[in-house]
Amino acid sequence: MRFHTALILLAAAGFAGAQTASDPEVADARAAIEKVRALVEAGAAPRLQLQKAEEALADARDAAILRKTVYGRDLDEAQSEDMLAAARHRLERRQKAYEGAMKLVDAGALARPALDAPRQEMDRAAKEYGLAESRAALVRELAQMANAEQAFSASLYAAPGEARGAVERHDGDGVFDMDMLAGVETAFERHFGKPLPVSAAGDTAVHRALGFDHRGRVDVALDPDAPEGEWLRLYLTVKRIPFFVFRQAVPGKATGAHIHIGSASARLASGG
Secondary structure (H helix, E strand, O other): OHHHHHHHHHHHHHHHHHHHHOOHHHHHHHHHHHHHHHHHHOOOOOHHHHHHHHHHHHHHHHHHHHHHHOOOOOOOHHHHHHHHHHHHHHHHHHHHHHHHHHHHHHOOOOOHHHHHHHHHHHHHHHHHHHHHHHHHHHHHHHHHHHHHHHHHHHHHHHOHHHHHHHEEEEOOOOOOOHHHHHHHHHHHHHHHOOOOOEEEEOOOHHHHHOOEEOOOOEEEOOOOOOHHHHHHHHHHHHOOOOEEEEOOOOOOOOOOOEEEEOOOOEEOOOOO
């Protein structure tokens, strides 16, 4: 477990570095620091100016992470935590800037209209943080589902009878491909008037991080015993589409309850 955790932390650090290494704004902020540092060392600029340049570099790095994650297509848990931290740091900086401007206005050193720009920056950062929170929540939900499947896979070897009792398996005719998903989605939306809540359609970074090949499989974020889940189970059974029903809680995690369409996720080959 410690070795696995260390690998995750190492991967997260590598990801964060890769996000910012070639970003032009980060490069500009880094160059600005070197110029300011030279001026400070020569006594031509106050040290406070260097501190501001360092904060600008930190903000540029956070912005680079957000550009590649908030609207990115595929994140694992470590990457989503980097994203959330970056958004939180940017919001905190803008809240601090707004509070500083407010103090100057209250002291009569600035006119009240001077608050408009920092307020707008703070509002934008708050919306950005909200988007990051939503994206991170989706990644956590997917991770809970993937962990439920991992726990099931492990228990098949440790206690096969118990595993089969906790997870329902329906083999159907054993055939499912991603082209069939459109039919399932259309039928669900026609019946309930809303889209099928697909959490993972095929391969994802979360599944890869856990060592699972999720290609050709679909996870649907539905409680199997809620009306929508019961309808989906019946539909898949009638159509003879293979699926698994996950209800059991995973130790130390949320339930990860969902319906997995397709065959069980296979283990990735070593090095793959």
